[in-house]
Amino acid sequence: xxxxxxxxxxxxxxxxxxxxxxxxxxxxxxxxxxxxxxxxxxxxxxxxxxxxxxxxxxxxxxxxxxxxxxxxxxxxxxxxxxxxxxxxxxxxxxxxxxxxxxxxxxxxxxxxxxxxxxxxxxxxxxxxxxxxxxxxxxxxxxxxxxxxxxxxxxxxxxxxxxxxxxxxxxxxxxxxxxxxxxxxxxxxxxxxx
Ligand code: 5GP
Numbered sequence: 001x002x003x004x005x006x007x008x009x010x011x012x013x014x015x016x017x018x019x020x021x022x023x024x025x026x027x028x029x030x031x032x033x034x035x036x037x038x039x040x041x042x043x044x045x046x047x048x049x050x051x052x053x054x055x056x057x058x059x060x061x062x063x064x065x066x067x068x069x070x071x072x073x074x075x076x077x078x079x080x081x082x083x084x085x086x087x088x089x090x091x092x093x094x095x096x097x098x099x100x101x102x103x104x105x106x107x108x109x110x111x112x113x114x115x116x117x118x119x120x121x122x123x124x125x126x127x128x129x130x131x132x133x134x135x136x137x138x139x140x141x142x143x144x145x146x147x148x149x150x151x152x153x154x155x156x157x158x159x160x161x162x163x164x165x166x167x168x169x170x171x172x173x174x175x176x177x178x179x180x181x182x183x184x185x186x187x188x189x190x191x192x193x
Contacts, residue, residue: 003037004153004176005190012188014181018128018156019100020188026153027060027125032067038175039068042123042151045173046072049148052118053077055140057096057107057132064153065123072121077114079107079136092142096135099128107135114143127152127174130161137168154178157191 001009013021025031051072056065057079065076081096083105091108098105114120120140124132133150140147147170155162155174165172177191 001190002041002175003034007031007034008154008176008178008188014183014186014188016183018159018181020126020154020156020178020181022125022154026064030063032063035064035067036070038064038153039071041175042068042121042173043071046121046149046151046171049171050119051121051148053114054121054123055079055109055114055136056123057081057136060125061123064125068123068151074121077109079109079139081105082108092139094135094138094142097131099126099131107139109139109143111143114140114145116144118143118145119148120145121148122150123152125153127155127161127165127172128159130164133161133165137170149173151175156181 007025011024015021051074053074054065054069054076056062058081062078069076090111092111093106093108096105096107122136137147149171152174155177157177157179179189179191181188
């Protein structure tokens with residue numbers, strides 16, 4: 001079991017509705033030592049690939065992406081979530097349905113921060129149905145840049161996102177893949193990697 005899996009078993013809380021609460025170490029209070037180990041691991045898994053920039057999505061991806069970026073020596077850009085439909089033309093946009101809040105947001109990235117032919121590493125905290133990632137992929141493609149790889153902290157392997165993204169041919173590296181979880185017993189089972 002790797003350190004993220006150990007932390008999930010120790011401090012994660014399984015909620016009804018296929019939600020894993022990890023706010024004590026990942027997306028509210030943040031365990032920076034753990035983030036650093038995660039960054040190190042992604043660096044290893046994407047060894048040999050050219051990465052020019054990390055793209056993530058606010059808010060939970062930002063801390064993870066920033067610590068990971070220190071291992072890659074690249075800047076971080078985060079997509080902003082916006083309800084506004086009157087956006088200026090100097091933005092790339094995509095529509096993303098939120099898994100946790102069940103509403104739709106537009107995500108926006110200023111055109112000046114994504115350039116043609118850049119190799120982009122996408123980072124996020126969770127992968128559930130893959131909507132957030134597909135929005136980020138759309139933004140990267142709009143810029144004429146390339147998705148070099150995708151790093152996810154926790155993939156819920158029993159939801160559809162992982163399969164969709166792997167079928168699209170991307171190198172998806174999830175540091176913990178939850179195969180099943182039980183809200184009554186609190187048990188979490190991981191996919192062997
Ligand atoms: P997707 O777009 O893949 O359906 O969902 C991914 C997004 O929803 C992530 O950015 C994450 O913020 C949120 N999310 C999905 N599942 C969970 C979960 O079980 N727990 C938490 N805390 N966030 C989740």
